[in-house]
Amino acid sequence: xxxxxAIVGIGPGNGRALVRxxxxxxxxxxxxxxxxxxxxxxxxxxxxxxxxxxxxxxSTAVQGAFEGIHKSLGPVSALVYNAGMGVFKTxxxxxxxxxxxxxxxxxxxxxxxxxxALPQLRLHQPANLIVTGAxxxxxxxxxxxxxxxxxxxxxxxxxxxxxxxxxxxxxxAYLVIDGVIDLPRTRESLPDKPDDFFIKADAxxxxxxxxxxxxxxxxxxxxxxRPFGESW
Amino acid sequence: xxxxxAIVGIGPGNGRALVRxxxxxxxxxxxxxxxxxxxxxxxxxxxxxxxxxxxxxxSTAVQGAFEGIHKSLGPVSALVYNAGMGVFKTxxxxxxxxxxxxxxxxxxxxxxxxxxALPQLRLHQPANLIVTGAxxxxxxxxxxxxxxxxxxxxxxxxxxxxxxxxxxxxxxAYLVIDGVIDLPRTRESLPDKPDDFFIKADAxxxxxxxxxxxxxxxxxxxxxxRPFGESW
Amino acid sequence: xxxxxAIVGIGPGNGRALVRxxxxxxxxxxxxxxxxxxxxxxxxxxxxxxxxxxxxxxSTAVQGAFEGIHKSLGPVSALVYNAGMGVFKTxxxxxxxxxxxxxxxxxxxxxxxxxxALPQLRLHQPANLIVTGAxxxxxxxxxxxxxxxxxxxxxxxxxxxxxxxxxxxxxxAYLVIDGVIDLPRTRESLPDKPDDFFIKADAxxxxxxxxxxxxxxxxxxxxxxRPFGESW
Amino acid sequence: xxxxxAIVGIGPGNGRALVRxxxxxxxxxxxxxxxxxxxxxxxxxxxxxxxxxxxxxxSTAVQGAFEGIHKSLGPVSALVYNAGMGVFKTxxxxxxxxxxxxxxxxxxxxxxxxxxALPQLRLHQPANLIVTGAxxxxxxxxxxxxxxxxxxxxxxxxxxxxxxxxxxxxxxAYLVIDGVIDLPRTRESLPDKPDDFFIKADAxxxxxxxxxxxxxxxxxxxxxxRPFGESW
Numbered sequence: 001x002x003x004x005x006a007i008v009g010i011g012p013g014n015g016r017a018l019v020r021x022x023x024x025x026x027x028x029x030x031x032x033x034x035x036x037x038x039x040x041x042x043x044x045x046x047x048x049x050x051x052x053x054x055x056x057x058x059s060t061a062v063q064g065a066f067e068g069i070h071k072s073l074g075p076v077s078a079l080v081y082n083a084g085m086g087v088f089k090t091x092x093x094x095x096x097x098x099x100x101x102x103x104x105x106x107x108x109x110x111x112x113x114x115x116x117a118l119p120q121l122r123l124h125q126p127a128n129l130i131v132t133g134a135x136x137x138x139x140x141x142x143x144x145x146x147x148x149x150x151x152x153x154x155x156x157x158x159x160x161x162x163x164x165x166x167x168x169x170x171x172x173a174y175l176v177i178d179g180v181i182d183l184p185r186t187r188e189s190l191p192d193k194p195d196d197f198f199i200k201a202d203a204x205x206x207x208x209x210x211x212x213x214x215x216x217x218x219x220x221x222x223x224x225x226r227p228f229g230e231s232w
Numbered sequence: 233x234x235x236x237x238a239i240v241g242i243g244p245g246n247g248r249a250l251v252r253x254x255x256x257x258x259x260x261x262x263x264x265x266x267x268x269x270x271x272x273x274x275x276x277x278x279x280x281x282x283x284x285x286x287x288x289x290x291s292t293a294v295q296g297a298f299e300g301i302h303k304s305l306g307p308v309s310a311l312v313y314n315a316g317m318g319v320f321k322t323x324x325x326x327x328x329x330x331x332x333x334x335x336x337x338x339x340x341x342x343x344x345x346x347x348x349a350l351p352q353l354r355l356h357q358p359a360n361l362i363v364t365g366a367x368x369x370x371x372x373x374x375x376x377x378x379x380x381x382x383x384x385x386x387x388x389x390x391x392x393x394x395x396x397x398x399x400x401x402x403x404x405a406y407l408v409i410d411g412v413i414d415l416p417r418t419r420e421s422l423p424d425k426p427d428d429f430f431i432k433a434d435a436x437x438x439x440x441x442x443x444x445x446x447x448x449x450x451x452x453x454x455x456x457x458r459p460f461g462e463s464w
Numbered sequence: 465x466x467x468x469x470a471i472v473g474i475g476p477g478n479g480r481a482l483v484r485x486x487x488x489x490x491x492x493x494x495x496x497x498x499x500x501x502x503x504x505x506x507x508x509x510x511x512x513x514x515x516x517x518x519x520x521x522x523s524t525a526v527q528g529a530f531e532g533i534h535k536s537l538g539p540v541s542a543l544v545y546n547a548g549m550g551v552f553k554t555x556x557x558x559x560x561x562x563x564x565x566x567x568x569x570x571x572x573x574x575x576x577x578x579x580x581a582l583p584q585l586r587l588h589q590p591a592n593l594i595v596t597g598a599x600x601x602x603x604x605x606x607x608x609x610x611x612x613x614x615x616x617x618x619x620x621x622x623x624x625x626x627x628x629x630x631x632x633x634x635x636x637a638y639l640v641i642d643g644v645i646d647l648p649r650t651r652e653s654l655p656d657k658p659d660d661f662f663i664k665a666d667a668x669x670x671x672x673x674x675x676x677x678x679x680x681x682x683x684x685x686x687x688x689x690r691p692f693g694e695s696w
Numbered sequence: 697x698x699x700x701x702a703i704v705g706i707g708p709g710n711g712r713a714l715v716r717x718x719x720x721x722x723x724x725x726x727x728x729x730x731x732x733x734x735x736x737x738x739x740x741x742x743x744x745x746x747x748x749x750x751x752x753x754x755s756t757a758v759q760g761a762f763e764g765i766h767k768s769l770g771p772v773s774a775l776v777y778n779a780g781m782g783v784f785k786t787x788x789x790x791x792x793x794x795x796x797x798x799x800x801x802x803x804x805x806x807x808x809x810x811x812x813a814l815p816q817l818r819l820h821q822p823a824n825l826i827v828t829g830a831x832x833x834x835x836x837x838x839x840x841x842x843x844x845x846x847x848x849x850x851x852x853x854x855x856x857x858x859x860x861x862x863x864x865x866x867x868x869a870y871l872v873i874d875g876v877i878d879l880p881r882t883r884e885s886l887p888d889k890p891d892d893f894f895i896k897a898d899a900x901x902x903x904x905x906x907x908x909x910x911x912x913x914x915x916x917x918x919x920x921x922r923p924f925g926e927s928w
Contacts, residue, residue, distance in 0.1 A: 059328055090396050091346055096291055099343055103335055107381060111331055114323055126924065140392035149339060152388035153381040160372035160380055164322050167925045182913070196913065203914025210906050216924040217878070217892065218899025223919035228822065228912040229863045358692065399693045414681070428681065435682025442674050448692040449646070449660065450667025455687035460590065460680040461631045523792055554860050555810055560755055563807055567799055571845060575795055578787055604856035613803060616852035617845040624836035624844055628786050 001124060006030040006069055006076045008056050008113045009083030010038060013181040014132055017201035018080055019049050021209050028073040032056065032065055032113075056083040056109035066116035075120035078128040078212055081110045086134075087146040094146045102150035110154055114161055126169040128212045131158045132204065135178035135224065135232075155222075162221045171219050173211045177204060178226035196229050233356060238262040238301055238308045240288050240345045241315030242270060245413040246364055249433035250312055251281050253441050260305040264288065264297055264345075288315040288341035298348035307352035310360040310444055313342045318366075319378040326378045334382035342386055346393055358401040360444045363390045364436065367410035367456065367464075387454075394453045403451050405443045409436060410458035428461050465588060470494040470533055470540045472520050472577045473547030474502060477645040478596055481665035482544055483513050485673050492537040496520065496529055496577075520547040520573035530580035539584035542592040542676055545574045550598075551610040558610045566614035574618055578625055590633040592676045595622045596668065599642035599688065599696075619686075626685045635683050637675045641668060642690035660693050697820060702726040702765055702772045704752050704809045705779030706734060709877040710828055713897035714776055715745050717905050724769040728752065728761055728809075752779040752805035762812035771816035774824040774908055777806045782830075783842040790842045798846035806850055810857055814866075822865040824908045827854045828900060831874035831920065831928075851918075858917045867915050869907045873900060874922035892925050 005022040009015055010033040019042055022029045029049040033039050039051035050073060054065040069076060085105035087098040110131060121127035137155035140148040155174055162172035180186050182198035190197070207225055214220060226232060237254040241247055242265040251274055254261045261281040265271050271283035282305060286297040301308055317337035319330040342363060353359035368376050369383035387406055394404035412418050414430035422429070439457055446452060458464060469486040473479055474497040483506055486493045493513040497503050503515035514537060518529040533540055549569035551562040574595060585591035601619035604612040619638055626636035644650050646662035654661070671689055678684060690696060701718040705711055706729040715738055718725045725745040729735050735747035746769060750761040765772055781801035783794040806827060817823035832840050833847035851870055858868035876882050878894035886893070903921055910916060922928060 091343065091350070091393055094343075096340065096344065099340060103339070103385065107335070107385070108328065108331060111323065111326075111377075112328065118323070137388075140388035140390070140395070142392055142396035145343075145389055145392035145396075148392055149385040149388040153335065153339070153385035156369075156372035156381040156384035157377055158372070160374055160377035161323055163372070163928065164374035164377075167927075169924055171924065179914075198913065200911060200913040203911040206911065207914060207916070215896060215899040215902065217894065217896040218875075218903060218921040219924050220903070220919045220921055223916045225914040225916055228865055228867065228915050231863075232859065395696065399695075401692055403692065411682075430681065432679060432681040435679040438679065439682060439684070447664060447667040447670065449662065449664040450643075450671060450689040451692050452671070452687045452689055455684045457682040457684055460633055460635065460683050463631075464627065555807065555814070555857055558807075560804065560808065563804060567803070567849065571799070571849070572792065572795060575787065575790075575841075576792065582787070601852075604852035604854070604859070606856055606860035609807075609853055609856035609860075612856055613849040613852040617799070617803070617849035620833075620836035620845040620848035621841055622836070624838055624841035625787055627836070628838035628841075 001077070002074045003027045003078070004030065004069065004073045004076045005078040005080065006032060006066070006117060007080045007082055008032045008109065009081065010035070010042060012038070013183045013201045014082050014204045016042060017205035018082060018208060019046055021205040022078070023048055025209065027078070030069040030073055030076070056113065057104040059112050062112040063116050066120065070120055075123045076117050077121065077124040078130070079113060079117045079121065080208055081113055081129070081131045083109050084132070088144050089146060090143050091145055098146040099149070102146040103153060106150040107153040107157060110157055121170050122168065126171055126216055129161060129165070129170060129172045130208050130211050131174050132208070133158070133174050133176050135176050137176060159221065166219065169216060171211070171214065171216070173220055174222045175204070175207055176222060176224040178224055178232060179230055196227055199225065199227055233309070234260060234306045235310065236260045236262065236301065236305045236308045237310040237312065238264060238298070238349060239312045239314055240264045240341070241313065242267070242274060244270070244417070245415045245433045246314050246436045248274060249437035250314060250440060251278055253437040254310070255280055257441065259310070262301040262305055262308070288345065289336040291344050294344040294348050298352065302352055307355045308349050309353065309356040310362070311345060311349045311353065312440055313345055313361070313363045315341050316364070316366070320376050321378060322375050323377055330378040331381070334378040335385060338382040339385040339389060342389055353402050354400065358403055358448055361393060361397070361402060361404045362440050362443050363406050364440070365390070365406050365408050367408050369408060391453065398451065401448060403443070403446065403448070405452055406454045407436070407439055408454060408456040410456055410464060411462055428459055431457065431459055465541070466538045467491045467542070468494065468533065468537045468540045469542040469544065470496060470530070470581060471544045471546055472496045472573070473545065474499070474506060476502070477647045477665045478546050478668045480506060481669035482546060482672060483510055485669040486542070487512055489673065491542070494533040494537055494540070520577065521568040523576050526576045526580050530584065534584055539587045540581050541585065541588040542594070543577060543581040543585065544672055545577055545593070545595045547573050548596070552608050553610060554607050555609055562610040563613070566610040567617060570614040571617040571621060574621055585634050586632065590635055590680055593625065593629070593634060593636045594639065594672050594675050595637070596639050596641060596672070597622070599640050601640060623685065630683065633680065635675070635678065635680070637684055638686045639668070639671055640686060640688040642688055642696060643694055660691055663689065663691055697773070698724060698770050699774065700724045700726065700765065700769045700772050701774040701776065702728060702762070702813060703776045703778055704728045704805065705777065706731070706738060708734070709879045709897045710778050710900045712738060713901035714778060714904060715742055717901040718774070719744055721905065723774070726765040726769055726772070752809065753800040755808050758808045759812050762816065766816055771819045772813050773817065773820040774826070775809060775813045775817065776904055777809055777825070777827045779805050780828070780830070784840050785842060786839050787841055794842040795845070798842040799849060802846040803849040803853060806853055817866050818864065822867055822912055825857065825861070825866060825868045826871065826904050826907050827869070828871050828873060828904070829854070831872050833872060855917065862915065865912060867907070867910065867912070869916055870918045871900070871903055872918060872920040874920055874928060875926055892923055895921065895923055
């Protein structure tokens with residue numbers, strides 16, 4: 001059956017690298033994002049990929065997008081949940097809305113995408129559901145309360161999904177990114193950092209890809225990813 | 233200064249045991265719950281405790297309740313966040329609303345109570361903020377997706393609070409309850425279980441109380457609690 | 465039945481504080497240490513406590529000491545394993561012997577003491593086996609390879625013991641001490657640190673004591689302990 | 697520079713699969729084992745691989761073997777520590793020697809191999825040090841006390857090594873194998889298990905290989921590996 005990859009959360013970092021990688025590997029690629037301009041840019045760069053504009057936190061929109069993917073590309077065999085939102089504030093600085101938006105994008109969005117994709121994933125043997133997470137999922141720091149709690153919830157949800165769906169031959173994995181992705185935007189905001197401070201977006205795409213290639217007799221649920229010089 | 237304890241989330245289990253314990257120890261006790269009938273029952277049982285009806289997920293109501301406590305009892309020196317909501321369903325069974333309600337009660341409610349109580353806690357040296365959590369915070373199982381992800385988020389938030397507030401002499405701790413509280417309701421739903429299957433609500437109250445008594449040179453953030461015969 | 469506490473690993477920090485605490489609570493206290501001079505000093509300070517000189521890593525000596533305790537004080541109802549050895553070196557600096565000695569004192573010694581005490585602990589309902597560990601058990605750092613790996617092994621062994629012995633009504637707990645105990649020796653080596661940098665030995669003794677007082681319906685396996693201002 | 701892989705701990709499972717994989721990828725492969733008969737068998741099967749008989753827990757022998765590798769094959773660029781020993785007993789069943797042998801093979805052997813290989817690994821940029829561990833490293837169960845405590849120590853040591861050596865461009869990773877390797881021996885002892893109960897040795901070799909191929913901007917320290925149907 002034709003391999004179809006849906007990537008939720010497209011940006012100039014991991015998102016673009018993932019689109020590129022799955023296109024090169026011969027997948028039909030569906031790109032989901034709220035940002036129509038960036039989607040159009042990627043469609044020009046990757047003519048075989050298809051854009052589906054949608055808000056990852058809007059249940060109806062997500063459902064509609066996955067139905068559209070099924071119709072136009074075939075049932076999804078790999079879902080990569082790459083949508084994320086980071087608010088780095090303390091309890092004194094963060095608003096109720098900061099907490100809610102972080103939870104909606106990181107956690108609820110994963111639930112909505114998983115639910116919408118599941119009937120399609122179940123048509124493949126095996127299928128993949130990969131989540132790009134963060135080391136904040138492992139610990140809450142003073143200044144990352146909204147982000148860390150949402151990432152912890154996201155990781156827990158991914159674990160519930162892995163335990164439920166593994167026996168159905170759907171491989172769920174959680175990628176713990178421990179570092180800053182190398183992007184024009186992050187370079188600008190951290191101008192004093194050396195090259196090797198950053199994680200290359202292609203390294204993330206490689207790791208996601210490698211997860212989809214594992215033999216079902218040896219599946220990984222969780223792996224961390226950090227630059228070699230990172231102090232941890 | 234007079235010790236004042238606010239307990240958010242009052243029910244016939246931990247909630248009642250906590251009210252009893254803090255009353256016995258000479259605290260002024262504020263009880264926060266949506267359930268006016270049960271609050272009235274507890275006011276009759278513990279005449280020195282004061283009820284503040286309020287929905288723990290409603291920002292304005294929580295803010296108002298804590299202002300009322302300050303005025304009538306004095307500034308809160310110990311906040312116990314005991315509100316909880318458990319939905320035990322798989323991704324196929326759970327609705328978007330199941331996830332959202334679990335997150336609102338377990339996670340957002342903690343944020344709202346912490347924020348409302350902080351100005352009062354900061355008037356005490358030391359103060360306490362204790363959260364009654366669950367072992368679901370440590371792992372997501374297939375059938376506990378909404379509950380586990382919310383508890384993981386709650387635990388992460390408590391950890392962020394502990395790291396921020398410790399140096400301000402506010403002791404934040406997270407109690408990982410690994411088992412079923414002994415209640416008429418749980419006994420009824422698990423009629424075949426022996427007595428020692430259940431955690432006594434008083435054991436939870438003892439643990440919370442012990443946390444509030446620790447010397448600031450040796451504070452606990454996290455401890456687990458389970459019946460001696462529990463397989464884990 | 466008379467309560468008897470055996471404390472393995474006696475020094476001027478936790479060890480002395482534990483002896484003092486259990487004596488005050490009316491226990492018969494057995495002190496085990498290699499250091500005859502310090503044992504004699506403690507015997508003078510705590511006339512009701514009894515010294516049993518023994519090397520905690522010597523199987524025969526440990527067995528003999530526990531037989532002696534049984535004969536002279538009665539069967540042990542609480543074993544506190546407080547022996548420890550810390551070597552803080554990298555793989556380049558540490559010798560094979562550094563690794564072996566750390567493992568012998570922290571891990572093997574616990575196994576030997578547990579095995580020697582078990583027949584006596586099994587005569588009590590409930591009994592206690594408390595281990596004073598360290599946060600190094602949770603993570604290996606570059607400069608703590610011998611110590612961290614031994615503490616990780618110690619914690620794992622304590623967990624195996626807890627799972628096996630809980631249903632026999634023997635409460636096994638692991639205390640994760642995350643900080644430096646307040647001692648003349650540590651004060652001298654860290655002269656610039658403020659008072660509140662240190663954990664008071666009495667806070668450790670309080671925590672151990674509190675664990676022995678828990679109701680069997682709510683036992684803690686693991687809890688951390690750190691000074692309120694500690695960054696973690 | 698020529699790639700040279702030293703594999704410590706060769707058996708008919710992971711060991712053989714690792715030799716095969718690194719030979720196919722063009723590495724010069726050094727096989728270290730106590731078992732001369734099996735080494736000879738592998739030398740016949742993989743003519744390009746070289747056997748170095750040695751006891752992984754004997755410091756002098758390990759040192760000698762790595763000097764021999766350096767002389768005959770060149771400096772090691774990848775060390776795979778695959779030696780392991782499992783004793784599955786409770787505290788009542790296990791002897792002091794059971795604990796010591798598990799620790800010597802799983803933990804001390806890793807330290808000895810790492811120390812012997814380090815001067816050679818440091819000649820490569822980057823180099824790899826991969827440890828095949830077990831999920832017992834994450835938790836101690838009643839019946840796995842000697843094995844679990846040794847694996848926890850091994851994992852902690854690997855973490856110390858990763859933190860120290862990452863910045864030197866030596867990638868240290870720990871593979872958490874959560875399941876039973878598919879071998880004639882394990883099939884025989886578990887005759888009722890279906891095919892998909894077992895982890896294929898090639899899946900382990902794939903995972904080790906994938907770790908050695910990661911870009912230094914995104915290195916994994918730890919990943920788990922389990923059969924898709926495994927309940928965890």
